[in-house]
Amino acid sequence: MTPSEPTAPEAGLLTPSDVRALAARLDVRPTKALGQNFVLDGGTIRRIVRVAEVTEADRVLEVGPGLGSLTLGLLATGAEVVAVEIDSRLAAALPGTVATIAPAAAPRLQVVHADAMTIPADDPRIGAPTTLVANLPYNVAVPVLLHALATLPSLASALVMVQAEVADRLAAPPGSRTYGVPSAKAAWYTHATRAGSVSRSVFWPVPNVDSALVRLVRREPPTTTATREATFAVVDAAFAQRRKTLRAALTGWAGSADKAEAALRAAGIDPSLRGERLDITQFAAIAEQRDVAG
Template sequence: MTEAPGSQPSPGSQPSPGPQPLLGAADIRALAVELGIRPTKTLGQNFVIDGNTIRRIVAAAGIHPEETVLEVGPGLGSLTLGLLDAAARVVAIEIDPVLARRLPETIARWRPDAVGRFDLVLSDALKVTDLPGTPEGPGALVANLPYNVAVPVVLHLLEHFPSLRHGLVMVQEEVADRLAAGPGSKTYGVPSVKAAWYGTMRKAGVIGMNVFWPAPKIHSGLVAFTRTAPPPTTAPREEVFAVIDAAFAQRRKTLRAALSGWAGSGAAAEAILRAAGVDPSARGEVLGVAEFARIAEEKRAAGSASAASEALG
């Protein structure tokens, strides 16, 4: 993990008022030629080339002027510039070393007044657990996420940065539907429930294909989130997530059958489900995160009771 050189912001520094120019299609392509790069599918690189789309994303994110924004995959800096216009500070995580080396220069050229309000971390976002210059942590996550790792990245960052109170991410539209789905929906599944552990998710819009270079073959979706407290439970998050994984591993099966391996047997699964107030013949797709938490909690209780019984006799 490396931080790009740059001075710390002076007390009370704020983004410059008024609209400022953003990178357009010609600028993006010129930067790519200068760096000798071609966007790769491996890293999920699709650069936004439309300034109005950037402004739309920034406006929809509801950024507070005094907060720090975390961006993942800044690429050539399209969204980064828009975020610097709205936030007090931007911390960007970039995995591509070529793009990471060029980004501070782009900031210095296009937003010279914002150089001291920008930090760059060269790393895989799935491995980052702390950030430079933000002892209190970032307040918002705003990012155009690579389609292939969008859900793991969102869940990882929400887990390791409890300071993230809200945000807006652009992902594949299908992924956006899954993250924002509620119980009973056809798109409801593991991403939906795990995301609900951290907060409320809602689909905030659809982005067309022609605002990217290269243009993807599918639309993108905007997902806005607001952090809320997880459901009250004595079960750790890891145990609740294990129940969720087991319940959806075979989503056509009843919970009694789907959780039999996780619980040890079908009879044990049924007992745990009934104790949690859940119908054993139901399927995982109809349960909310609070119900999964109760199931995990009842298994812990059953395990504690069994251990106590063995100790006594």
């Protein structure tokens, strides 16, 4: 074994020196463009796996496995792991890293070199994962998460590490200062809660922002005749100009302020309210009134 290859620590995880050695061997320089911040701390990895409640019965979808720190932690539970990696060098290297560190777990890993935003629902490489666990790139965290929830109905839960500000938005209830588009759209699929903070010091390179964990548990979408797409169009319109009343904010969606007011009243919603006061069921109720608006 050369000095640049990973060692095999008793815990079956990458050490900080392993992470840096792997990056050097692969000539990988973490980039802001791909949102790459690698986790160095084994305690953080074990904490993520514990909070995610992963068991050997799970098929875990991991987006952005990077050098494999979290991948190894997930495999240690006995679960199957499908790791989707956009960086070709990292995707090619990950099976070898797992084979070195945890050879018995290697058959339970499948690496998919792809953009997680383009994977279709019927991709046989992905199968039917039961949970999503990932250190999501900060710049695409919300769209990646929403895409996975939309295309993979088998996902019963998710635990994602994201920028703290994004975590607050995903878990925010209606009426709170941070409630917005991510909060409402995530609520269509799941109940989201903040599951703790993560120190900047556990990453390499150290990011300029704080991180946090968000736990999401799948639930049934609102009972409505409106489609998800129609409901999300109302959400987008309502928050495009946060300071405006719904009557004003939905003018473009409805075609006029009067039509927006008619749709809102038909849905049983006060037109003078702002979008941050409504939950996803109320947005769906407005979407049902598209004919009134149109």
